[in-house]
Each structure stands twice: as C-alpha cells, then as structure tokens.
Amino acid sequence: MDRQLLSGDEAVALAALHAGVALGTGYPGTPSTEILEAFDALGGRAQWAPNEKVALEVGLGAAFGNARVLVTMKHVGLNVAADPLFTAAYTGVSGALIVVTADDPGMASSQNEQDNRRYAIAAGLPMIEPSDSQEAYDLFFTAIEMSERWKLPVLYRMTTRVCHSKSVVTPAARGDAAPEAARKPAPHFEHDINARVMIPANARPAHRRLRAKLVEIAAWGEECALNRVEPGSGSAADLGIVTSGVSYLHAAEAAPGAAILKIGLVNPLPLEKARAFAAAHARTVVIEEGDPVIADSLRAAGVAVESRPDIYRFGELDVPRVRRILAGDASPEPAAPLGKPPELCPACPYHAVYATLQKHDCIVAGDIGCYTLGVLPPYRAMDTCVAMGASIGVGLGLRHVLPPEEARRVVSIIGDSTFVHSGISGLVEMAYNPPPTGHVVIVLDNGTTAMTGQQEHPGTGRRLDHGPTARLSIEGVASAIGIESVTVIDPYADPDGFESLLLERLAAPELSVIVARRPCVLAAADIRKWEQQAAEFRARAPEQVAYDLPVDQDLPMGDQ
C-alpha cells in the first residue's frame, strides 16, 4: 500500500479497520477524538457513548461476544471508566478489547496531566505504547494478538504528540493487512459464568488467573519485538537510554550514537532486558515524560539507572529538554513564548450568560468544555472547574454550607454534552438532597460537543456519523428527576430575558434548571445540514425509520 501521512489517531483507525474491529466506541476527548471519527470515515462501525464508563462496558460486552473491539478516551476519561476496567482485568475477554488512553502531558487541553501508565499497573493490564504513526498502526495488531492470546483487555497508551503529530505510514510495512481481518473471530456467545460473574467466589480465582497471565506476559515481553535494543556507535556508545513513546524520538535525536532500549510494552516492563542493557553501559538514563514510572520500576528491581531531575516530570519533553536531562542540567528552563490565549468565539451564544454572572457577582461552579473559557477576561466568571459533571455537585456542596446570602449567589454551569456525560446524577442528588436556599443549574446547550471539535451526543439526536437517532431531552430529564422549575431560553436572542430569569431563580429557594439553548456558531451550519438530511431521509423512506424521531421545536437554527 502507498505511503500516507497520518496522525497517530488516524493510524490507529486504519489499523482497526485492517484488523477487522467490529465496533469502535468512546467519548470525545482531546487528543483521542479523531480515532473514532477516522474509523467511521474509513467505513468502520463507530459510535459515541454518553461517557467513557458506558463506552467501556459496551466494548466489554462486544468482546464477551467474541468480537474485536476498540474503545477510545482521553486520560481523564479512564478515571470514569476505571470501575469496569479493573474488574474486566479479572473477567478477561473472549474476543479482543483494545482500550486507547490518550494522555496529555503538558495539558494542551486538559485539567490535569495524570500518567495513565499507573492504571496499567494498578489494574494489572498489559499496556502498549507507540512512538509515532507507523508504530500506532503496527503495534495495534500486536495489541489484538496479545488480547486474544491472553484473553485480556489491552491498554493502548498514546500521548498528545503521538495522537496529533502526522508522520509517514506504510500499511504494508507489516505485511498484507487483509488476511489479519480475515482471521478475526466470528461473534458468538458461550456461557462462562465462573469467568464473567464476579461474585467473590469467582473473583478470587479470577484474580489469581490474572496474576498468572501477567507473569506469562512478562516472560514473553523480555523477548518480544515491542522492546528492542538499538546498539550505540562511536563515542556516545557508553551511554544507554531507556525510553518509550514519543520520548524515544526526542532521545534518538538528542543523543545520536547512544544505545537505546526502546520499550513498546510499558506494562509489564522487561526488567531482565533492562538489567542486561544497564549492565552493558557505563551510564544508563531513563528518558520518559510524566511520572518516573519506568525509572522507579527499574530501580525497585535493582537496575542501576538514572532518572531525571523532577522539573522534567512537568510538561512534555522535547529534544532540548532531553539534551538538558542528559547533561544533568536542572537549572531553570527558558520560558515558553507566551502567545495569545484562547477565548470564547466572538459570536458565542454564551457571552450574555457570562456577562450576567459577572454582573451579579455569582459564585460559579463550572465544568469542562469550551465554555470554561468564561473564566478568562473579560468575564472571569467561573470559580471552580474540576471534572466532567462536577459543577453540579460542587455547586450543591457550596450551597449546603455557605451563609444564605452567599449561598443564594451559587450557580452551577454545565454544557450539554457534559450534562449527558455525568451531570444527570448530579441533578438526581440535587432533587434528593436539596440545599435550603435551593439551587440553580444552567445547562449551556449549544447542540454539539464543541470543545473537542463538534461531536454529536445523545442530546443532539444524531449519531457519530450525524445520522438521526433518538434525542435525549435535557429539560425532560430535569423534569423527570423532579426539578421544580425548568425553563428553556435563548440567551443570545434574549439577553435581558435571561438576566431577569436568572435573578428570579436565584431569589427563589427552589430547585431550578435553566437550559440556555442556542447552537454553537461554528456548528450551526452543519447542524442545519444534518437536520435537513435527516428530514429528507425520513420523508424518503419512512419505513426504514424504526421509531418516531422527536422534533425539537425549541432548537433555534437561525443564521448567525
């Protein structure tokens, strides 16, 4: 096949297609979002789940059914999916289950820079880490083989640079991919109650089985092609570098001639290979982004390696930083150039919302999305932002303990996709344990998952491929949960009406949800197009529509 210039995300999608992956599911999150979009564009079956936990559970079920499955999420998404993940390590799978976790060292678009290699260790799952797009393609097949051989989910760790950098991929490099897809198992179900029903009596032996598998994988990992030694040359050959992921490329460039132990299987680590490698070099340095996972593991095993000064655990590595690490330089680094920060789009429908919150000195429990930019000047109208859906719980907590005059100024603000992801249970809590002053939740419904690049979600009534499906009604959910006042308003068309509504609700000691609905200015034209296509489809082939699609008259589609 021809050389192609692909991002790491696109390379994973292509590999998934070639490997015969039957289903891709996930929740959008930078830098992982493009994997499922590319998989869909290539003809794969891809769908967005309401959140990562559901995505992993759907993927697990499909893998219980003997299919090859891909589940994608960003690093913090794995926190949401961690509950099924840990026990899926016990149950194992029948087909293949590859879970992509896309970490974001440097936090280009995230609220933390957690290192998800820790999850592989904690859950006891094998983890593969590619360095560039060619490896993102090639190693995916290894992940499938491992998952099917050991009947375990395999974590596929990428990072922002690997996901979003484009580099040359030659799919033929690993041989003709078509036979691989042909080898895929046919989905079918076999009862295996002892393996999959994790009551304690079954889970106890399951844990032992998992640990036995990991011992086997560790032995296999010592010899497998994922971990390779590149011998050094010339005067630098006394230096050994142990590295993985994109750091491998920085290191190879920063230290030409150094010997490299390139680790592709980051859990379990090839401890004996590393021991022999370190013994063969006068100095061995671990070059890794994030937490000192490899360095600590090797040193705990008695392998003599150097880690790096702690300043390098913050942010991404690059060639200059690797040069500094190798030179033992822990002096302060030159500041990165300060560019123009991002801001709410000039025609964003939320300007009126933030202007109002600022004007009335509200205490704003915020959430994750591009509306988080309301924290920046000129509004500075957000006081907390922690995790998906946290706005509602945090707002309630503040309401419970603050003096009434302060409590009455507390507002939770959350986007539509975030609300569906994990805001709904917050509303349940609100109805169940209402604060004495009541509470106000504003759902900013711009009809798309805007931050990550305008993905669909259950509230849009369209699937990943923008085709029609059932639409979740945010106001309907709020009413059904028992919220007393639920109002839909367009804050862009009626900013004064929004202000008076908010003031009225803040003054009343009751529970209130305000759905501030206006399509994202960047998505409005596309939304119109998709809705029109859906209408034409329904008119053309009513018999193909399985159920009546709710038509939401409240969703304004005007020109912006």
Add this chain to the structure above:
Amino acid sequence: MSVTNVVLAGLGGQGVIKASDILADAALRAGLDVKKSELHGMSQRGGSVTSDVRFGERVLSPMVPRGEADYLVVLADSEVEVTRPLLRPGGVLLAPDLIADADLPNKRSLNVALLGALSRYLDLPPEAMLDAMRAALPERLHAVNERAFEMGRKVAAADGTIP
C-alpha cells in the same frame, strides 16, 4: 542528517494548520520523510497556534527544537515577536507584511501566499506544493489559491535574500 525545520504560526482560524498540512503533504509527495506536529483543542479558540513541519531523509522528533527553525512563517502580526525565538540564528522569517493585503485575491489565502514565498527557499518542487494545495482545498478555491501562491513566489523573488 539534513532535516529542514519549518514553523508556521498565527491565530486560530487563520489557516495555520491547513498550511502545514499542505507543506507536509508536498514533502511526502517529494518522496521525503516528514513529520508534522501541533496541539489542537483549546488553541483553536482564537488563540495562538504554531505548527511544526520537519522533512528530510529521516526525521526523528516531530517537534522543531526551539531556536532551530530554519524557516518561520507567521500569518499574524501579533505573533511575529512571540515566535521569533523559535528561529535559528540566520533562519528566514516570512512575516505577514511580506504580502500586501490589497494584492491578495482573497484574504483567506494569506496562508497559501506565504507558502508560495516559502517555496522559493525550499528544495521541494513547487508543483508538489500546488498539488498538495489542490488536494487540501475544495475545487472552487483552487484558482484563487494558485494566484495567491504565485503572488507569494513573486514577492519572495523580489527580495534580495533569495538563494
């Protein structure tokens, strides 16, 4: 190992990423190894955007080391000073004022016009750049961007520093 390092910079929405896509594709079409890297996400909301393109016989890191860019192509006046430290001593800066706004067939074509100027310096066939541009943009924009590309080439040719 000879690797050419290009950094493209500007503000979200200006076509920085599109320009770096075109440049990287041109290098691919020329049979070279190429890597391209930038950060998506928050940066798309009108903030500063930079995109690194590296090509040559073999490229390792996808990121242009700070202070080692051979070429710095900037689409927004406000980003020129911010990004100048990325350039190596003796590197070439192609700033937006190189292209007179009034002469552009379409304001949105500044990115392609600057690619035209850049093409005078690079060891890549201009036809590969144009093919990459046509592959990256809808057909109705081809003519206007071909004109912008030629305009950039002419402007750069008028500059005494062209090799």
